[in-house]
Amino acid sequence: MDLKNIFKFLFKGKKPIFQSAYIIINPAAGKQQIKWFLKSAKSFLNRLNIRYDYALTRAPRHATKLAQEAVKKKYDIIFAAGGDGTINEVINGIVDYGGILGIIPLGTVNILAMEMGIPLNPVRSLNILLEGQIETIDLGKSNNQYFVLMSACGIDSYTIYRVNLKLKKYIGPFAYIFAGLYSLFKYKPKKIIIDIDNHRIDEIGYYVVVENISAYGGKLKMTPYAQYNDGLLDVCIFKRYGLWDVFRYFIGIALAKHIEYPDVIYYQCKQIKMHSQENVLLHTDGELVGSLPVSISAVKKKLKILVPRPLNK
Numbered sequence: 001m002d003l004k005n006i007f008k009f010l011f012k013g014k015k016p017i018f019q020s021a022y023i024i025i026n027p028a029a030g031k032q033q034i035k036w037f038l039k040s041a042k043s044f045l046n047r048l049n050i051r052y053d054y055a056l057t058r059a060p061r062h063a064t065k066l067a068q069e070a071v072k073k074k075y076d077i078i079f080a081a082g083g084d085g086t087i088n089e090v091i092n093g094i095v096d097y098g099g100i101l102g103i104i105p106l107g108t109v110n111i112l113a114m115e116m117g118i119p120l121n122p123v124r125s126l127n128i129l130l131e132g133q134i135e136t137i138d139l140g141k142s143n144n145q146y147f148v149l150m151s152a153c154g155i156d157s158y159t160i161y162r163v164n165l166k167l168k169k170y171i172g173p174f175a176y177i178f179a180g181l182y183s184l185f186k187y188k189p190k191k192i193i194i195d196i197d198n199h200r201i202d203e204i205g206y207y208v209v210v211e212n213i214s215a216y217g218g219k220l221k222m223t224p225y226a227q228y229n230d231g232l233l234d235v236c237i238f239k240r241y242g243l244w245d246v247f248r249y250f251i252g253i254a255l256a257k258h259i260e261y262p263d264v265i266y267y268q269c270k271q272i273k274m275h276s277q278e279n280v281l282l283h284t285d286g287e288l289v290g291s292l293p294v295s296i297s298a299v300k301k302k303l304k305i306l307v308p309r310p311l312n313k
């Protein structure tokens with residue numbers, strides 16, 4: 001079937017939800033992939049009579065600026081075409097202006113797309129312009145930075161710090177596994193002092209993950225009880241730091257057994273504050289954003305997002 005016939009088949013007289021769209025593309029997806037995507041997207045959007053424009057990001061945080069401008073220019077929907085890092089940047093540009101987020105999975109890691117049931121084929125993902133609906137979901141705010149997936153500190157931030165970007169270009173998510181193994185032996189754990197909901201709970205840990213959703217990476221569920229519409233953040237605190245303990249945690253997470261460990265503490269909360277005597281790196285949605293101290297809050301029903309089907313979670 002050629003493109004024209006595929007579209008005819010897909011449309012079946014349906015009308016799009018939006019009249020205009022702005023697409024922000026992370027060029028890390030590769031020239032060939034982007035060329036193929038744009039060609040298909042243009043004919044798809046033209047056929048739907050959707051006014052559109054697009055831009056490629058040129059530097060870190062550029063997507064935030066582009067997204068902010070697009071929402072001020074009154075585009076109905078702003079698409080982030082990239083991975084979770086690009087989505088995070090777009091969210092930070094639109095959310096305080098009431099912009100609506102669309103996702104085109106073109107990145108190395110597409111956890112949010114998987115969580116929302118968005119087709120991982122970038123062209124097919126556009127089809128939700130016909131069949132989708134808008135949902136409003138929670139976000140987290142880590143200091144001044146919004147996140148949709150997670151914010152964490154300890155060994156995984158160090159892993160992100162160690163990821164070789166050239167290697168990531170060639171082997172994708174496996175670059176994180178290599179960096180993770182390296183970190184396992186190289187990272188020197190640092191004590192993190194934790195205050196949950198204004199001292200309702202005080203804890204000490206060496207690795208802390210704060211999640212808005214249950215997924216962590218691939219199919220791993222770090223916080224199995226997390227929901228993105230309950231106004232709460234789910235927290236996993238890993239309390240020990242020996243090499244054997246960290247190895248045990250890795251295995252526990254892989255087998256979804258870690259929350260049964262007596263030295264892994266699980267909480268649900270509205271706010272968590274963390275600090276350390278040492279320099280502990282922090283990430284939000286897989287992008288390094290600085291070091292502790294941090295104050296992280298749940299922000300209920302904050303992000304409008306286009307999803308392909310009702311979210312009954």
Ligand SMILES: [Mg+2]
Pocket residue numbers: 138211212213226227228229230231232233234
């Ligand atoms: Mg929640």
